Amino acid sequence: MMNSMTKWILWAVLLGMLVIYPRIFGIYYTNVFVTFAIFALFAVSLNLLLGYTGLLSFGHAMFFGTGAYGTALALEHIEGMPLLSAVLIGFFAAVILALILCPIMVRVSVTAFAMLHLAFGQLMFVLALKLRAITGGEDGIGGFPIPPFSIPGIVSIDMTDPSNFYYFAIAVLGVSIWILWFFTKTPFGSIMVGVRDNANRVDYMGFKVPQTKAIIYMFAGGFAGVAGAIYALFQNLIAAGDGFHIIVSFAPIMMTMVGGIGNFFGPVAGAAIFGIIEELTSRYTERVELVMGLILILVIMYAPMGFLGFIQIIKNRWFEKVAAKANTEEAL
Amino acid sequence: MDAVTAMYVAQGIHGLCYGMILFLVASGLTLIFGMMGILNLAHASFFMLSAYFSYTVLKVTGNFWLALLVAPVAAALLGVLLERYLLRRVHAFGHIGELILTVGVALVILEGVKVFWGTENLPLPVPEFLQGLVNIGGMDYPVYRIFIIGLSFSILVILALILYKTRLGMVVRAAVSDADMVNALGVNVPLVFMFVFGAGTWMAGVAGVAIAPILTVFPGLADQMGMDAFIVVVTGGFGSLGGAFLVSIIFGFLSSYGVQFVSTLAPVLMFIFMAIVLVIKPIGLFGERE
Numbered sequence: 001m002m003n004s005m006t007k008w009i010l011w012a013v014l015l016g017m018l019v020i021y022p023r024i025f026g027i028y029y030t031n032v033f034v035t036f037a038i039f040a041l042f043a044v045s046l047n048l049l050l051g052y053t054g055l056l057s058f059g060h061a062m063f064f065g066t067g068a069y070g071t072a073l074a075l076e077h078i079e080g081m082p083l084l085s086a087v088l089i090g091f092f093a094a095v096i097l098a099l100i101l102c103p104i105m106v107r108v109s110v111t112a113f114a115m116l117h118l119a120f121g122q123l124m125f126v127l128a129l130k131l132r133a134i135t136g137g138e139d140g141i142g143g144f145p146i147p148p149f150s151i152p153g154i155v156s157i158d159m160t161d162p163s164n165f166y167y168f169a170i171a172v173l174g175v176s177i178w179i180l181w182f183f184t185k186t187p188f189g190s191i192m193v194g195v196r197d198n199a200n201r202v203d204y205m206g207f208k209v210p211q212t213k214a215i216i217y218m219f220a221g222g223f224a225g226v227a228g229a230i231y232a233l234f235q236n237l238i239a240a241g242d243g244f245h246i247i248v249s250f251a252p253i254m255m256t257m258v259g260g261i262g263n264f265f266g267p268v269a270g271a272a273i274f275g276i277i278e279e280l281t282s283r284y285t286e287r288v289e290l291v292m293g294l295i296l297i298l299v300i301m302y303a304p305m306g307f308l309g310f311i312q313i314i315k316n317r318w319f320e321k322v323a324a325k326a327n328t329e330e331a332l
Numbered sequence: 333m334d335a336v337t338a339m340y341v342a343q344g345i346h347g348l349c350y351g352m353i354l355f356l357v358a359s360g361l362t363l364i365f366g367m368m369g370i371l372n373l374a375h376a377s378f379f380m381l382s383a384y385f386s387y388t389v390l391k392v393t394g395n396f397w398l399a400l401l402v403a404p405v406a407a408a409l410l411g412v413l414l415e416r417y418l419l420r421r422v423h424a425f426g427h428i429g430e431l432i433l434t435v436g437v438a439l440v441i442l443e444g445v446k447v448f449w450g451t452e453n454l455p456l457p458v459p460e461f462l463q464g465l466v467n468i469g470g471m472d473y474p475v476y477r478i479f480i481i482g483l484s485f486s487i488l489v490i491l492a493l494i495l496y497k498t499r500l501g502m503v504v505r506a507a508v509s510d511a512d513m514v515n516a517l518g519v520n521v522p523l524v525f526m527f528v529f530g531a532g533t534w535m536a537g538v539a540g541v542a543i544a545p546i547l548t549v550f551p552g553l554a555d556q557m558g559m560d561a562f563i564v565v566v567t568g569g570f571g572s573l574g575g576a577f578l579v580s581i582i583f584g585f586l587s588s589y590g591v592q593f594v595s596t597l598a599p600v601l602m603f604i605f606m607a608i609v610l611v612i613k614p615i616g617l618f619g620e621r622e
Contacts, residue, residue, distance in 0.1 A: 116610070119603065130599060246555070250439070254435075293437070293438075293439030294440055296433075297433060297437065300425075301421060
């Protein structure tokens, strides 16, 4: 086991790498990293449902899109909207959507849950396309002002500069992922896993299963909304296709499956793997999704616990051999 | 007959035509769901694939009947391969793995279609002997749509006869209600699954060939039809054929009369209908289980 000292040093090194990253790799790869971080948070929030609670959602994009549109609309229509409040509006817009949907969603089976999300996700997509007066239809909302990040009287940082925005985005996304991680470590997080493994038993123990699911659902939705809000700020544009399209719902599922469903950081690894694959394959072919679909099929067929699960197995095997050897030596 | 009635009837034919096509796709979906407990998200992809196959067959041979015969069978064969070599292997990991696997297959088919046939709309001519209008009771109807309605209706009748009048149908219905028990009675249930999967994709394939001359063939076809078919299955009740039929026809009329009267709302009418049904009855109109 690592002692706490090494752990802190590792975290400090990671933080230092994040700080100097834009200086080393330049603007293009900085933007690639921000995209990765957005999808990492999006996938982690989905994994809260999929991996921890055992609920598969084919419409997680609706929270992503709602957060993005919430932030974009707030900045477009409210004069002098501060940056963090705009992100918070995105968060609460997604939470409210989750609040509206959860009375139906917490009471249905796994397959019905998935299909209802597919349908509601598509409904949101159609609404975003058709309510042209509010959402701008296919063109979306673009060119809204990006306010500077300011603490009144102390500091005001221009957010149109890519590297400044990088620090802001990484901070917000990092803190969000940390909150979700902390959430899974609370006693409530254990109930969550209990609901996945045996909902009846959790019920007998006196916990309220539907209410538990509803709270998790709102957490997952809200933080998908934060990811969407940062995405809207990052692109300075949100259109129906980017926010609500079914591919946006599938992306975090694929990332979670490929990265490793049984691990909190699996979706982060998955987002990284997908980012790298997209970077590499888009140089040779336009059909990036073909490659991703094939990878998804292969992973489900041969490595259902994903990349991190695969590493875990190898690790276990290696350490088991060592342990077994030690045991036999002791016995002898 | 005056113009207003004529308009109502013409829209009704359109609606019925679309409803029947929808039922061909949705019935396979709901049967497969009933047996295996999963919704095959790649189902509409086979529908689209069959439309592309028929385009190629028509281009090579120029024979519509040949296309109608070959394309759905080719799609069904691919469907059987998917069931045998992919779905069956991940069955042990539970429904989530199977569902996500079908997503992967749908993605691969969608992108594969773009690689082989390109992304543009491919027009398909209505076969010559089915062009034009036919006069029934003082009204002109497009022959091709009548043909589609007739074709779907005959498939529906054959399906009902097989399901309710033959031994095979009995086994299928028994397997829908309790697959394990049927297996224990000595029936080769995996083989029956494979057959049902093939039959379901075949029906989707027929629908794909039939609708290709009306909608043209393009990569968005699967998205459009798939979503409607899923809503039909969800609203009609998972695994219920009667529910799927009723809701398909309602949706057909909703879409045709919806465009006529409330054109701005037309795309969301089905969702509204679904939401109302689900709020009242969360397992769908005729659903018996979740």
